Amino acid sequence: MTYGVSSATKKAPPHGERERKNMYAAQEIRSTVRPAAATASATKMQAIVHRQYGTPDVLHVEEIDRPVPGDEDVLVRVHAAGANIGDHHVVTGRPYLIRLSPYGGLPRPKNLVPGATFAGRVEAVGAKVTTLRKGDEVFGQADNGAFAEYLVIPAKMVAPKPKNLTFEEAAAVPWGATALMGLRAGGVVAGQKVLIIGAAGGVGTWAVQIAKALGAHVTAVCSSRSIEMVRGIGADEVIDYTKEDFAAGGARFDVILDMVGDRTIADCQRALLPKGAYVSSAGGGGDWIGPFLRLGALLLKSLFTKQKLKSFIMTPDRNNLVALTELVEAGKAKPVIERTYPLREAGAALTHVGEGHARGQTVIKIAT
Numbered sequence: 045m046t047y048g049v050s051s052a053t054k055k056a057p058p059h060g061e062r063e064r065k066n067m068y069a070a071q072e073i074r075s076t077v078r079p080a081a082a083t084a085s086a087t088k089m090q091a092i093v094h095r096q097y098g099t100p101d102v103l104h105v106e107e108i109d110r111p112v113p114g115d116e117d118v119l120v121r122v123h124a125a126g127a128n129i130g131d132h133h134v135v136t137g138r139p140y141l142i143r144l145s146p147y148g149g150l151p152r153p154k155n156l157v158p159g160a161t162f163a164g165r166v167e168a169v170g171a172k173v174t175t176l177r178k179g180d181e182v183f184g185q186a187d188n189g190a191f192a193e194y195l196v197i198p199a200k201m202v203a204p205k206p207k208n209l210t211f212e213e214a215a216a217v218p219w220g221a222t223a224l225m226g227l228r229a230g231g232v233v234a235g236q237k238v239l240i241i242g243a244a245g246g247v248g249t250w251a252v253q254i255a256k257a258l259g260a261h262v263t264a265v266c267s268s269r270s271i272e273m274v275r276g277i278g279a280d281e282v283i284d285y286t287k288e289d290f291a292a293g294g295a296r297f298d299v300i301l302d303m304v305g306d307r308t309i310a311d312c313q314r315a316l317l318p319k320g321a322y323v324s325s326a327g328g329g330g331d332w333i334g335p336f337l338r339l340g341a342l343l344l345k346s347l348f349t350k351q352k353l354k355s356f357i358m359t360p361d362r363n364n365l366v367a368l369t370e371l372v373e374a375g376k377a378k379p380v381i382e383r384t385y386p387l388r389e390a391g392a393a394l395t396h397v398g399e400g401h402a403r404g405q406t407v408i409k410i411a412t
């Protein structure tokens with residue numbers, strides 16, 4: 045398989061730029077409407093709106109104007125969206141640092157409609173878009189706006205939907221990009237021993253399958269209820285964290301990909317080979333700066349060891365979507381969808397993922 049072209053360090057397009065194009069802030073809708081598109085902007089849609097930070101029950105359905113695509117954008121009829129922990133951070137505004145980012149806003153959320161990963165059909169294309177046309181089935185990850193019947197996104201950020209997946213399944217594929225970036229940051233190659241902590245979650249289920257597709261020997265860490273599931277997606281060995289401690293068993297791994305982050309870095313280093321790589325994709329760090337605390341500690345500790353200690357921030361990249369599609373269409377990986385909610389229950393979906401015990405991916409079904 046190929047990893048796709050980008051590396052974990054590839055510079056993503058500035059979020060601010062994409063943000064300007066993802067036009068749900070009221071002023072921006074006004075400033076980007078072109079005369080030819082004025083009719084479309086009058087068309088309404090059902091959407092989940094986010095006017096204040098709080099628990100996901102602050103979310104509700106409203107009828108609002110459809111967004112209008114700019115010259116390089118596409119308007120997508122959204123059939124399904126993913127509900128993940130990142131969306132939970134956006135809706136709650138925690139860690140607070142997110143409020144200073146393009147995903148947040150002060151004193152209140154600046155993006156009216158939350159939601160990032162989606163799958164749907166192209167409804168209209170901007171004047172300069174030549175790669176997509178009305179009716180194309182696509183999927184991708186937007187900065188916001190996916191919890192709605194229609195979404196605007198730059199054409200260069202979407203990819204053709206995997207042919208063998210439904211829209212609901214395709215909306216769960218972009219989680220795989222985080223797993224891909226994490227395994228890439230660890231430099232996983234065939235024959236290596238890889239430990240996946242949090243293997244049963246939305247990212248972890250992809251990580252197990254992608255590491256297997258790369259030819260690694262995979263040990264999955266999960267709770268008792270998920271043992272069969274992670275075996276079913278290819279894990280060679282399973283550690284039930286409620287009964288065993290991966291750091292105490294004496295096993296040593298080439299790469300550890302950590303999606304939980306509840307163990308000290310020293311514990312994780314004990315389970316690594318002397319030149320192994322530990323990659324943290326985890327949150328944690330409390331309500332203020334979140335994962336940046338662990339990132340700082342990893343940077344500091346990495347100065348004093350031959351082990352590689354890393355963290356990364358997932359940045360949406362179409363090349364990753366294409367790489368995941370190759371895997372899915374080759375039958376080497378598939379989404380593991382635990383629950384599906386209707387659009388009006390998006391808040392309940394986010395409450396579920398926010399509890400930290402989701403298995404596989406959680407999807408919001410928007411259209412049939």
Ligand SMILES: NC(=O)c1ccc[n+]([C@@H]2O[C@H](COP(=O)([O-])OP(=O)(O)OC[C@H]3O[C@@H](n4cnc5c(N)ncnc54)[C@H](OP(=O)(O)O)[C@@H]3O)[C@@H](O)[C@H]2O)c1
Pocket residue numbers: 128129130222241242243244245246247248265266267269270285303304306324325326327328356357358359397400401402403404
């Ligand atoms: N770096 C990035 O840019 C990036 C991007 C996306 C996500 N993330 C982070 O990646 C992490 C995982 O995201 P996700 O969407 O996969 O979360 P998730 O779907 O909520 O999955 C978390 C999983 O971890 C399991 N778990 C809890 N405690 C565990 C432990 N001690 N050992 C092993 N497994 C444990 C849970 O299962 P049980 O309840 O059964 O134990 C659950 O299945 C989050 O911290 C998220 O913030 C980072």
